[in-house]
Amino acid sequence: MGSLSEFIQSPIFSRLPYASVAIIILGGIFWWRAGSIQSILERIWYLMAGKTDAHDPALKLFLQKNRDLEKFRFLYRLKIETFADMQNLIAWADAHNIGMLHLQKIRSWIDATTKEIVREPSKYHCKSRVTFAVVASIVFFSAANLGSSPTAYFKMKASGTWFATDATTVRALWKDWWFGEDWSFNVSDCADEQKITRETRFNESETNSICKSMKDGGELRSLTKETIKLQRWFGGVAALVSLVIAIRNFLSALAAKDAENLRKKLYGQKAEIPGHGAEVIKPKPRRPRRKKISDVPTEDSTQQATGQKEEEPKVLVGSRA
Numbered sequence: 001m002g003s004l005s006e007f008i009q010s011p012i013f014s015r016l017p018y019a020s021v022a023i024i025i026l027g028g029i030f031w032w033r034a035g036s037i038q039s040i041l042e043r044i045w046y047l048m049a050g051k052t053d054a055h056d057p058a059l060k061l062f063l064q065k066n067r068d069l070e071k072f073r074f075l076y077r078l079k080i081e082t083f084a085d086m087q088n089l090i091a092w093a094d095a096h097n098i099g100m101l102h103l104q105k106i107r108s109w110i111d112a113t114t115k116e117i118v119r120e121p122s123k124y125h126c127k128s129r130v131t132f133a134v135v136a137s138i139v140f141f142s143a144a145n146l147g148s149s150p151t152a153y154f155k156m157k158a159s160g161t162w163f164a165t166d167a168t169t170v171r172a173l174w175k176d177w178w179f180g181e182d183w184s185f186n187v188s189d190c191a192d193e194q195k196i197t198r199e200t201r202f203n204e205s206e207t208n209s210i211c212k213s214m215k216d217g218g219e220l221r222s223l224t225k226e227t228i229k230l231q232r233w234f235g236g237v238a239a240l241v242s243l244v245i246a247i248r249n250f251l252s253a254l255a256a257k258d259a260e261n262l263r264k265k266l267y268g269q270k271a272e273i274p275g276h277g278a279e280v281i282k283p284k285p286r287r288p289r290r291k292k293i294s295d296v297p298t299e300d301s302t303q304q305a306t307g308q309k310e311e312e313p314k315v316l317v318g319s320r321a
Contacts, residue, residue, distance in 0.1 A: 034074035038066055076100055078107050085112035092117050096266060106259040108252070118263050121256040129253035136246035140239050147235025152227035161201040167221040170210060172200075187214045 031037050054060045065083040072078070072086055080086045089112040093103060103110055109119040151164045153173060162173035171184035183199045190196070190211035197207045213220035 030074065033077055034070045035079075036066075036070055036073075038070050042067075076104055076107075078103060078110055078112075080112055088112055089117065098262075102258070102262075106255050106262065108255060109259040116263070116267060118259055118266070120263060121259050125256045126253045129249040129256070133246045133249040133253065136242045136249065140242040140246060143235045143238035143242060145235075147232045147239060149231065149235075150228070152224040152231065154227070156202065156206050159201050159203050159206060161206075163200075165220070165224055167224040168214075170214070187211070190214060 027037065027040060030040065054063060069080060069083055069086055073080060078089070080089065089103075089110070092098075092112075093100065106118065109121055110117060111119050151166045153162065153164050155162050163170055164173050165171070169184055169186045172182060185196050185199075193204070193207050193211055196202065196211070197204055200207070202210070210220070213223075
């Protein structure tokens with residue numbers, strides 16, 4: 001019995017949960033990028049049934065194509081459903097001299113099932129994404145300020161008054177804002193609680209409770225310390241989430257702009273014509289250079305050149321001068 005308890009308490013078992021979580025995370029990342037887990041299932045098949053491969057040529061070719069397709073999606077994160085679409089996309093990129101890095105940036109608008117390959121982004125996509133990025137950035141700075149603040153923020157239940165404190169001074173929550181209230185007090189001001197009640201929105205019982213906790217120095221200090229810890233956790237998580245949202249929306253706006261520019265380069269620009277809707281204006285081909293008049297030989301110049309040749313004396317061999 002003793003040896004069993006020693007084995008169960010071994011560090012091997014203490015590391016198993018972490019290894020399981022790591023395997024689950026890696027499998028989730030693989031599934032998210034590749035869109036399937038065929039390769040993982042094949043590894044399980046080899047582990048359980050041995051390294052036996054398919055003998056049917058059609059099935060063997062089908063499995064190989066799916067593995068290649070899965071690898072392509074995992075490496076480039078492009079939404080490709082069939083092997084033919086993958087070949088079509090590769091051929092199209094080579095024909096237009098477009099690298100995979102560029103296609104990865106605009107992957108949200110890549111559709112290999114269409115003739116143009118690059119779909120047109122929504123008309124308001126860039127504006128909406130930039131707006132979301134700005135709002136998320138404001139939330140990020142607010143959450144970062146909350147997480148790094150050395151003061152705790154509270155609200156009284158009865159009067160509904162907000163205030164901030166570091167356990168030694170109590171001040172108005174919006175004191176730092178130009179439209180906010182400007183009042184503050186410490187333990188020395190608690191000698192006149194009626195004055196504090198008049199200047200703040202606290203009622204008499206709330207003022208008495210705050211002053212009493214400040215004089216004792218225990219309850220308010222511990223409550224402030226615990227609240228600051230919670231604010232740091234909440235502010236840190238909110239700042240991280242809002243930062244990710246801001247970056248993703250900003251990059252999405254840039255990617256949409258790149259997709260629009262690529263479509264204009266390849267297929268021309270759409271213009272709105274009154275009464276006829278949208279029409280595609282293709283890039284105008286370059287006109288050949290016109291020849292100058294002096295470069296074109298005229299009839300007189302041709303005859304003059306012929307006459308000059310005829311007037312030249314012919315010298316016969318053996319004739320006397």
